[in-house]
Amino acid sequence: MKLNRPAILKLAEMICGNLGFDSFPYRSSSQLTKFFIDLDLDYVHDGGTRHIWVQDVLNQLNDKESTDNNFPNRDLIRVIESLINPDYFLFDDKVDHAKAVQAVKATIKSSKLTLKELSDGQYLVALLNGEFISTAINQTDAIKHITFTPTVFTIPQKQVNRNLVSIMMPFNAAFHGTYDAIKKTCEYMELECLRADDIWQNTTFIQDIFELIYTSNIIVVDFSTRNPNVMYETGIAHTLGKTVIPIAQSINDVPSDLTHHRALIYLPNHEGYRKLSNDLWARLCTILGREKKVNKP
Known part of the structure; x- marks a missing residue:
């Protein structure tokens, strides 16, 4: 299945963040290149008109063969899903993630597609009838659940606390400022915040952590x-x-296998901790679907 021409034109404008689509982040020439390279798509902006170039890229992806007649090519699906990745909407009060999601939904609706939100705030392209698809695996894999029995841990007889944020960090006095900055943000957002050394409920420390x-x-x-x-x-x-x-x-401390996850980088000083609090606040607002108020922690 291929997207129609109007959908391609609108998606190109959204990726660029052009006038009329300012709920999306604006992308310069280098940022457009990075957007596609981050998806392992080897497209480098040629210096021409931005939205025309993006249209050409999207048309190339749209012309690729699809393994499912109900969906466009997987690379094009990945582009659409990345377009509304919440991480791109952090730290910019001019953009609006909720409006961006609705705009993309309206654009792909004519192709009988929609977006389904996951628990982590990400979105997947799905059929309007409720079937969904992941960008890396087929539908069966996407909905498959696994059951396992750990040999080191005991499964807790407890429910998940939706207001609980836990911190995994080195137990070192040098990280007291970091811990305080995180805890301050959580308290401001009325979230519970715990570190492993805040509790002692089991005979083994690793069980408490688990x-x-x-x-x-x-x-x-x-x-x-x-x-x-x-x-x-x-x-x-x-x-x-x-x-x-x-x-x-x-950034060099982030394992290479995890560099695709956007890390919040901070300096261990007063200004650095303040920035960490603000950045974490914005990230938590996005994950929890809360409105970003003017007053930050």
């Missing part, structure tokens, strides 16, 4: 200093399907 991750809605992980315990805990969080917010004092 229970904390298991019952949390969102996990903040600090990759600073590449602490192996934090890496291990991040793996647990990802395996359990938790929403993970990576932070670090240097």
Whole structure:
């Protein structure tokens, strides 16, 4: 299936963030190139008119063969899903993620497609009748659930606390400022915030950590200093399907396998902690679907 010409034209304007589509972030020539390169699509802006160039790219993707007659080519689906990735709408009061999502929905509706929101705030292209598709796997894989029995941990007899944010970070006095900045933001948003050393409910420390991750809605992980315990805990969080917010004092501390996740970078000083609080506030607002008020923590 191919998208119609009006849909391609509108999507190109949205990707550019042109006039009339200012709920989307504006993208310069280099930013357009990065947008596609980040999707492993080898398109480099040639210096021509931005929206004309994007139209040409989208037409090329639209002409590619699709493995499913109900959907366009997977690369084009990935572009659409990336277009409304919440991370692109952070730290810019001029854009509006909710309006952008509605605009994309209206554009692809004529092709009997829509967008379905996931628990982590991301969106998937789906059929209007409710069937959905993931960009990397087929529909069967997307809806498949797995059951496993861990040998190291005991499954907690507890429910997930939707207001609980847990922090995985090095247990080091140098990170007190980081912890305080995160906790301040959570308290401002009326969220519960816990670190593993805040609790002592089991005879083994690792069981306390597992229970904390298991019952949390969102996990903040600090990759600073590449602490192996934090890496291990991040793996647990990802395996359990938790929403993970990576932070670090240097982008070089973020593992190469996880660089596709946008990390909040901060400096360990007063201004750095303040920026971390504000950036985390914006990220949590996006994940939780809350309005971004003028007053920040």
